[in-house]
Amino acid sequence: MPTDAREILPRSGTAFTLDKGQTLTVIDPRGEQVADLLAFARDDVREVISSGRTFDYANRIYLTTGDVLYSNRSRPLLTIVEDSVGRHDFLLTPCSKDTFRIIYGDADPHRGCFGNLAAVLAPHGVTEDMIPIAFNCFMNVPVDGATGTFTVEPPLSKAGDLIAFRAEDDLVIGLTACSALQSNNGSFKPIHWRID
């Protein structure tokens, strides 16, 4: 772990501010671990990254270095400036009690990335209904273009792989070490992050 990096424990999350021009680096220290990322405009957290607006302007559902994450108000919030993996997901919502109940059949489900994000973002004025589709760093969701079916496969990230984002405005960030077994090839691992 680099001396200036911080750790998110397995199945947990954190929130922090990121100033315009700063770079957030999200690191997968052990490999095959997803990190759900949300970014809100700090001045008005009703403005948040939007997969739909981002796809509209990128003409691509898989994003990498050079791509911009747009808000629901069509403003750039983050630009991907480095990416050693090249495969992330922006289709699926943060895992939740409902995810685990409906998909996994869990009787007493974990609160998941959704619950973790809701808890850490509440002090910033973000309510559950304001949590959209996250940018799921390292999540590997290949889509069959003919049928539209997709599967959740092990991340392509290896130990030390990273993705870095430049803030295009003053932001509130929510970030997790993902809590869904299938997304992380069957084990829960930490995530590291750093601001430069």
Add this chain to the structure above:
Amino acid sequence: MPTDAREILPRSGTAFTLDKGQTLTVIDPRGEQVADLLAFARDDVREVISSGRTFDYANRIYLTTGDVLYSNRSRPLLTIVEDSVGRHDFLLTPCSKDTFRIIYGDADPHRGCFGNLAAVLAPHGVTEDMIPIAFNCFMNVPVDGATGTFTVEPPLSKAGDLIAFRAEDDLVIGLTACSALQSNNGSFKPIHWRID
């Protein structure tokens, strides 16, 4: 036009309530015309259809008869009960002033489906920031699974084609005749709808 159907004029939109158990049929009367659909829980319009939650549970980005549109709270809001086309989009946001400015380079852009939906949904308590990715009836967005790139192609719908939804709760519906040239093969046409 069936006697009991209503018409949405080209490049406009409407909102109405739909009761649990009722069926909404969206008809493309001339062919190759997209209709953006939104559904909100009438008791609390902060609950709205979610592409991400829907994809989570469907494991498919192309939806058709039998598929359920889930809300951001993981509750079923609509079930597709009939579909004579089989290709719709749930990836992209309603076209807007920003869409037309950024993608088309329009100097004085139309307010688009986004502006139309915001106007007709405002009396129901829905603000602009509460408008998510719409279910875009008849919109044809093939995705290349290898690269993730997509294109907006002419709809596969022919005159009289339709898609029908059963309401799984009491809802507020927003519905448009889409305003983007590319989505509608270069011309703006009406949309018809009916409640049974």
